[in-house]
Amino acid sequence: MTGSTASGTMPSGRLRLRLEARDQPGLLTHVAVSLLLLVAALLLAGVVMMVAGGNPLDVYRSMFGAGFGSKWGLNDTLVKMVPLTLASLGVALAFRMKMWNIGAEGQLLMGALAASGIALFAVPPDMPQWLALGLMAAAGAAGGAVWGIVPGWLRAQFGVNEIISTLMLNYVALSIVQFFVYGPWGERGFGLTPMFERNTWLPRLTEFADQWSALRGLTLHLGILAVPVAIVLLTILLNRTKFGFEIAMVGDNPDAARYAGVRLRRTMIIVMALSGALAGMAGMNEVSGVVHRLLEHISPGYGYTAIIVAWLGRFNPLAVAVVAFLFGGLIVGADEIQSAGISSLLQGVILFVMVSGNLLIRYRIRLRAPEMLE
């Protein structure tokens, strides 16, 4: 070693990690790196479980079994997947344009609130089911959209940071829901509204048990149909329409988009409205398809998990849905093993590892001996 040179301050005798840019990461790189990181995250979370005195292998086995191992487990996973997918698609849409919408939770709550309002006060018991559900879906989308438009407009008009505003609006939405379920719409102070009329329920599989006995007891509701529809529509919007092209432009380089004549403010507001509407639909699905009433804890944090799901799905609608399915199973599995912290631990670790490992897609790591530096 040439310690006497001006570079003598350099650490000597150690291997150095260097990053090297990949020219154009392909699909294979994406998938391979994602799988690698998932394994790393499971290992890391496993270490935490071991420190806490658990056996990670047992934990993972029973979680997997609970989420995906049986008809019942799959049913529960799919039920959780519906709101998760819709909210995640909304988040992914906004993220595509680098609008950091952290407010899916609030948008979901406002959608649930608006749909519940329709169910409780605008639907007579003799209204046809399709009409009632249509009205609720529209109200849910509108409720979420409003909660997206507000921060979208603030950002477009005054440059208000949407990360902060959407996050804050989550708490506002929760407070509004609490006000209604404990107050004017509540039932004896339990934090929930009365049960909705039957014609506002999304049909469940078990209702078709007369024709197919295998469906008996399955709680999966028709809201699951919204998943493929949303994926297809969003894929078309993003890849085939002029508006989708504008989103891609703004997401990649807002200055170039402005230069190309894209009306930035308008685009921002519309995207936030659509993003919120999707989350709002998730809220509608929960009140109409699962609990049939509005309650304070209508969402176990779907809107927050959606951020992770959208990120892991790399904002691609189909990939987002796949991740949402896996995360649905994760939530079911964590419920099964009765340890409240496991689900959020895993979610957190997975996101952490994925975000930090993201650079592996753009770069490869090379080891270099210090000799080569001289």
Place this chain on the structure above:
Amino acid sequence: MVEMRDISKRFPGVLANDRVDLDVASGSIHALLGENGAGKSTLMHILSGLYRPDSGTMKVEDRTVSFASPLHAIRAGVGMVHQHFMLVETQTVAENVVLGDRRLGFRMDPAAIRDTVAGLGRESGLEIDPDALIWQLSVGERQRVEIVKMLHRGARLLILDEPTAVLTPQEADTLFDRMRGMAQAGRTLLFISHKLNEVMELAETVTVMRQGRVVDTVPKAQVSHRELVHMMVGSPVLFDVTVPPVQQGRKLLSLRNLRVENDRGQTAVDNLSLDLHQREILGVAGVAGNGQRELAEAITGLRKLQAGTIELDEFDVTGSNQRRMIDLGISWVPQDRQHTGTAPNLSIQENFDLKHYRSARRGPFLDRAGQSRRAAALLAKYRVAAAGRHQPVRLLSGGNLQKVILARELSTELRVLVAESPTRGLDVGAIQTVHELLMEQRSRGVAILLLSEDLQEVLSLSDRVAVIHSGRIMGILPRARAEADTIGMLMAGVVPEDMTT
């Protein structure tokens, strides 16, 4: 002072430095001359520790060195002042000078720091108020802060990357004086430039680079202006453009008393009026930062007018937004290709279509088949060197990126073209192509406003030359009367006596 041997550096797709040798004598003022893209900056980034060479050796003051970061370089006495200053706007001059100085320890003694900074300023002739906040300073003053910062860190070799690019002529003169002073005091100065005049004025030794290689290193006293040009561009004639005589058409674009503000709310374009005709290239010459960018943005609808009117073909279009201006046939080749002109991660095809997608007659849907056909045609017609139309444009070289932009801007039904420094940073072949394309549009009847810092380019192409200074038009000269001397004076804000009529 410096001995670089066999330095090579490759970036994806470009060999930026190809076995370069460079020797710099202690206490001299050494110029590194070359066109944009010749590899000057890369070489200096290697010398200052920002890049690491792929191969080759370096000695500074007879010691073999290898810099892993600029910190190592400055410890060896090599400091670089970048074109884009690296200062914290909300801190004082003194704070910026000592920022990141590891010798400082945990506790700061503001008074002592102030004295040191003020002392350094006096000593080097670069007086600046140590208590001034950076955002209050002019560009020239900020540059002084950068230089003082390097001196404070103990730079014995000072590298300046195009130090006059952002300065007014007066500021540049002062800087030259100070540089001479520092050289007399024993420091070594190495500056990057592509301006012949300042090299001839200031340097003792000149190293000329072209396409990643050193052409030659010569004492200034033994070389002529003409020879340097020859070394720089490799051919004796700078721009060989034939300007075919055409019958000028009717008035197409009329700017009346425009007033436009820059991003900081200062008046950048001041009561400016210009007329632009069909089949005409109106060149706007001026030092960068005299309102050219704001003028271009105002015409193309991106920047709000504070006052004045814009007429397009006798039709008032004042206050139209960018989208409308595009639809009215105003094309724009912006100066900043990466940040304004293209979306870097989108493909070549998508960048071709950045504006055109709206005209597809398919309701809300894109015409993907049409896009593909168009992209294939444009790729061939403009001879863009790329792996294919789906390649992201960030992987393209400067010249090819510019071809993508030109292909997009010239493939529409345009009436007016605003071209900002269209050949900046391009190699000679690409420059030729761009000039030919501009001439072709001129013949087709397009009215072209050419905003360029490159006087040679403006003089070679323009039917008329307007000179802009501090946002005002200092004078407009027909091609026959546009002489470099006159225009140079106007660019400096001086109206020659024979013009004051």
